[in-house]
Amino acid sequence: MRTLAALFLLLSTCTSLSAHPPWGIAVDKTGNIFFTDMAHNGRGSVWMVGPDGTVKLLLSDFHSHNVNLMPNGDLVVAHGEETHTLVRLSFNAARTDVVSIDTLISTTDIKQFNGGTTFTAPSGNTFFQINKYVWKLDARGRSQRVSRFK
Numbered sequence: 001m002r003t004l005a006a007l008f009l010l011l012s013t014c015t016s017l018s019a020h021p022p023w024g025i026a027v028d029k030t031g032n033i034f035f036t037d038m039a040h041n042g043r044g045s046v047w048m049v050g051p052d053g054t055v056k057l058l059l060s061d062f063h064s065h066n067v068n069l070m071p072n073g074d075l076v077v078a079h080g081e082e083t084h085t086l087v088r089l090s091f092n093a094a095r096t097d098v099v100s101i102d103t104l105i106s107t108t109d110i111k112q113f114n115g116g117t118t119f120t121a122p123s124g125n126t127f128f129q130i131n132k133y134v135w136k137l138d139a140r141g142r143s144q145r146v147s148r149f150k
Helices: 002-012
Strands: 025-027 033-037 045-049 055-060 067-069 075-081 083-091 098-107 118-120 126-130 133-137 143-145
Touching (some): 033 067, 067 118, 075 118, 075 126
Antiparallel strands (some): 033 045, 067 075, 083 098, 133 143
């Protein structure tokens, strides 16, 4: 209950509404809650609330709509403002601290990768949309169009 109260308190400090709010929230097997927030720390934040209610800032000035948990517990998050970036956060065994942040792709070419609308599947492939198509970004950073509609 304290975790939900802490989450509510953090979100209620928002002083303005965004025209395109974040929708990302995920819970790992240890009870950590990860979510995005576009109202704090520059262009936005990615947060973790631990099972004991502790709140940790994971990324700041990071404009993200969504968070994705991988089967191994890593968190994959995309930034979608000016520079479009996809990062993977890995945690220590206790799941209390980030031990590494790896940049999977970073580009200013929105046709190469659009960080604003992404989903990372358990396979490790990231899907995004741009120019009315759906694209797949593989683990090597190569994009492939996967939709036929326009």
